[in-house]
Each structure stands twice: as C-alpha cells, then as structure tokens.
Amino acid sequence: xxxxxxxxxxxxxxxxxxxxxxxxxxxxxxxxxxxxxxxxxxxxxxxxxxxxxxxxxxxxxxxxxxxxxxxxxxxxxxxxxxxxxxxxxxxxxxxxxxxxxxxxxxxxxxxxxxxxxxxxxxxxxxxxxxxxxxxxxxxxxxxxx
Amino acid sequence: xxxxxxxxxxxxxxxxxxxxxxxxxxxxxxxxxxxxxxxxxxxxxxxxxxxxxxxxxxxxxxxxxxxxxxxxxxxxxxxxxxxxxxxxxxxxxxxxxxxxxxxxxxxxxxxxxxxxxxxxxxxxxxxxxxxxxxxxxxxxxxxxx
DNA sequence: GAGATAAAAGATAAAAATATCGTTTATTAA
DNA sequence: TTAATAAACGATATTTTTATCTTTTATCTC
Numbered sequence: 001x002x003x004x005x006x007x008x009x010x011x012x013x014x015x016x017x018x019x020x021x022x023x024x025x026x027x028x029x030x031x032x033x034x035x036x037x038x039x040x041x042x043x044x045x046x047x048x049x050x051x052x053x054x055x056x057x058x059x060x061x062x063x064x065x066x067x068x069x070x071x072x073x074x075x076x077x078x079x080x081x082x083x084x085x086x087x088x089x090x091x092x093x094x095x096x097x098x099x100x101x102x103x104x105x106x107x108x109x110x111x112x113x114x115x116x117x118x119x120x121x122x123x124x125x126x127x128x129x130x131x132x133x134x135x136x137x138x139x140x141x142x143x144x145x
Numbered sequence: 146x147x148x149x150x151x152x153x154x155x156x157x158x159x160x161x162x163x164x165x166x167x168x169x170x171x172x173x174x175x176x177x178x179x180x181x182x183x184x185x186x187x188x189x190x191x192x193x194x195x196x197x198x199x200x201x202x203x204x205x206x207x208x209x210x211x212x213x214x215x216x217x218x219x220x221x222x223x224x225x226x227x228x229x230x231x232x233x234x235x236x237x238x239x240x241x242x243x244x245x246x247x248x249x250x251x252x253x254x255x256x257x258x259x260x261x262x263x264x265x266x267x268x269x270x271x272x273x274x275x276x277x278x279x280x281x282x283x284x285x286x287x288x289x290x
Numbered sequence: 291g292a293g294a295t296a297a298a299a300g301a302t303a304a305a306a307a308t309a310t311c312g313t314t315t316a317t318t319a320a
Numbered sequence: 321t322t323a324a325t326a327a328a329c330g331a332t333a334t335t336t337t338t339a340t341c342t343t344t345t346a347t348c349t350c
Contacts, residue, residue: 001153001231002238003261005146006308009242016253029326043309049328062317063325086146093147097154100290108161108277108286112268116148119264123257132253141253145245151338174296188339194298207347208295291350298345303338310333318325 003120008085011047013037013143015081015129016136018057018067019074023133027059027066038144047085054084074130082124091121148265153230156192158182158288160226160274161281163202163212164219168278172204172211183289192230199229219275227269236266 004012017036021028030048034041048067051057056076059067082090094101095113103110135141147154159178166173175193179186193212196202201221204212227235239246240258248255280286 001148001150002234002242003146003148003240003258004242006242008146009240012254013241013243013252031326040309042311045327046309046329052327059327060317061315061325061327063319065317065326067327089147095148095154096158096288097147097149097151098158098287098290101287105287105290106285107158107288108280109157109268109272110286112272113148116261116264116268119261123254123261127254127257135253140251141255142243142246142250143241143252145243176296185339187341190297191299191339197297204297205347206295206297206345208349210296210347212297293348293350295348296346298343300343301341303340305338306335307337308333308335311331313329313331315328316326318323320321320323 003090004082005086007043007047008082010037010039010044011051011081011085012078013039014044014048014067015051015057015078016132016141017143019069019130020133020136022069022074023130024137027064027068029066033067036144051081051084056080056084069129074133075128077125078127078129079121079124081129091117148235149227150231152188152192153227155182155184155189156196156226156230157223158184159189159193160196160202160223161277161286162288164214164275165278165281167214167219168275169282172209172213174211178212181289196226196229201225201229214274219278220273222270223272223274224266224269226274236262236269 014033014037017033018028030045031041034044052059057067058070094107095109096107098107101107101110132141159182162178162181163173175186175190179189197204202212203215239252240254241252243252246252246255277286
C-alpha cells in the first residue's frame with residue numbers, strides 16, 4: 001500500500017513535469033509527458049482531462065498545443081491535485097478504516113494517525129505546484145524511475 | 146486512498162480485538178471477531194489464516210477453539226502485521242511511485258516523504274499489538290464504526 | 291470412538307482500479 | 321480554407337482487490 005493511488009502518483013509526477021516546462025515557457029504534449037514521467041499515455045491523458053475540468057491545469061488543442069500551468073495555477077498547493085484525484089481520505093480518513101472515528105469515538109491509533117495526517121496535510125497544503133521547478137531544471141530531481 | 150489497504154485495516158482491527166480478548170483469557174471465533182470489528186467474515190478468515198501461517202497469531206480448531214495471541218505475540222509490533230499484509234511499501238516506497246527513488250536519485254517530495262515514512266515506521270515499530278488492551282476493555286476505543 | 295464444533299483450504303465471484311483504443315472536436319499554420 | 325496536429329470523449333479491456341461459498345481437516349466433548 002502506498003500513500004497515494006497510482007493515478008495520483010502519475011498525476012503528481014505529470015504536474016511537476018508540466019510545471020517545470022511551463023516555467024521554461026513551453027506547453028507539453030501528452031506523449032512527451034508520458035515518456036518523461038514513465039506512465040501509460042492514454043491513462044495519463046484521462047487523468048489530465050480530469051484536472052483540466054477542475055481548472056487545475058490548462059491546455060490547448062491543435063498544433064503547438066499541449067498542457068501547461070498559468071502563473072496562478074503554479075502557486076496552487078499540491079493538496080488541490082491530490083484532492084481532485086484521490087479525494088480527501090488521506091486528509092481526514094481513519095487509519096483503521098472506521099467511518100465514525102473521531103476525538104469522541106476514537107480508534108486505538110487515532111492520536112498516532114492524527115499526527116501523521118497533520119504532517120501530510122501540512123506538507124501538501126504548503127507546497128505549491130511550482131516549488132521544484134528550478135531543481136527539476138537543474139536535474140536535481142527524478143520523475144521517471 | 147488510505148494509508149493501509151482494506152485488508153490491512155481489517156487485520157489491525159481484528160488483531161486489536163483478539164489481543165483484548167486474549168488479555169482477558171479467551172479465544173475468539175471468526176464469527177465473533179467479524180461481528181465486533183464489522184468486517185466480512187469469510188474475507189477476514191482468509192486474512193487471519195495468512196497471519197497464522199506467518200506465526201503472528203495463534204489458533205486452535207474445534208470446540209472452544211478460536212484465535213488468540215500468546216504472550217510473546219502480544220508484544221510483537223504492529224509493523225509485523227502491516228508487513229505481513231501490505232508488504233513494506235509503506236515503510237520504504239517512494240511517495241510518487243518511483244522504483245529507484247533514493248537519496249542520490251530523489252523525487253521532488255523525497256525529503257518530505259522521508260519524514261512521513263519515518264513517523265509511520267517508528268509508530269508501527271514501537272506499538273506492541275497488546276498496547277491498547279486495557280483501553281479497549283474499558284471501552285475507550287472503537288473498532289467497529 | 292461418535293458427533294459436534296471451528297479453523298483451513300480451494301475454487302469462484304463481484305467490484306474497483308488501472309489501462310487501452312477508436313473517433314470526434316478544437317486549434318493552428320500554411 | 322484546408323491539412324495537420326493534439327486534446328477530449330466514449331466505449332471497452334485487463335488486472336488487482338475485495339468478497340463469498342463449499343468442502344476438508346483438526347480438535348474437543350461426551
């Protein structure tokens with residue numbers, strides 16, 4: 001089990017790649033994205049369609065078209081992407097899968113998981129999509145293996 | 146997406162319930178466990194079979210049989226249960242799903258996820274199966290909704 | 291030892307997540 | 321205004337996870 005679904009992992013990797021290229025002034029085609037982040041192209045296309053419908057990423061059709069982020073979108077937090085793809089289970093869900101777990105009706109791991117969730121939530125809320133652009137351009141980070 | 150698979154959530158809830166009952170001196174039948182933790186009985190049976198094969202839980206067949214933990218097993222860490230069911234992805238996997246992510250070839254979120262993973266790992270390694278027995282007996286914790 | 295009980299095992303089934311394909315629509319550039 | 325390009329859309333396929341059912345085996349009680 002991972003923190004995010006496979007779908008969300010692809011989404012985040014794609015987001016980082018498109019953000020980097022947007023920072024450099026380019027739009028990117030789905031084929032290039034899929035190659036660069038090592039994901040199945042048609043599946044990734046579906047994911048980006050969803051993000052686009054939610055207004056989280058921009059795209060234009062036709063020659064010299066592709067996906068990109070405008071300035072405002074580059075500043076959105078990663079949490080928006082995660083929520084769009086995986087919902088808010090990672091932010092609010094019980095670690096043991098209970099539906100009514102809460103302060104007043106806690107599972108045994110409630111306090112422990114609260115810390116973990118808070119850390120993940122804080123990280124995703126405070127990390128803008130474009131945060132790693134310079135690092136990616138400098139080749140400091142990997143997105144493909 | 147959750148931290149653990151549904152299978153693992155059931156496993157942990159069942160483990161807590163059986164641990165509590167073992168502490169009280171009882172063995173528990175699969176039917177009672179499934180009822181008390183609100184899980185599908187035959188599915189849970191498969192899960193407990195796996196744990197039993199790995200020696201993480203004990204069981205006896207026949208009348209007045211059922212599942213239980215011996216003293217040594219009650220002191221094992223939750224990490225053993227999680228590893229048996231979900232493998233070690235939660236402890237070692239890359240947050241973005243990369244296979245070769247490491248200190249020398251990091252994904253953009255590598256440092257952030259290291260903190261999250263370390264916290265989860267530490268928690269699961271330092272929490273023995275029997276830790277919540279008294280709290281459960283006193284009704285302080287919920288396992289069923 | 292016979293009958294009852296409860297877990298183990300094996301074969302399936304259903305649902306959800308992941309992945310693919312063919313066609314359509316929008317946009318651009320010539 | 322046409323040809324080429326690239327995303328959008330809709331239908332379908334595959335794989336994995338989750339769940340069920342039936343039969344078998346072990347153990348206890350009498």
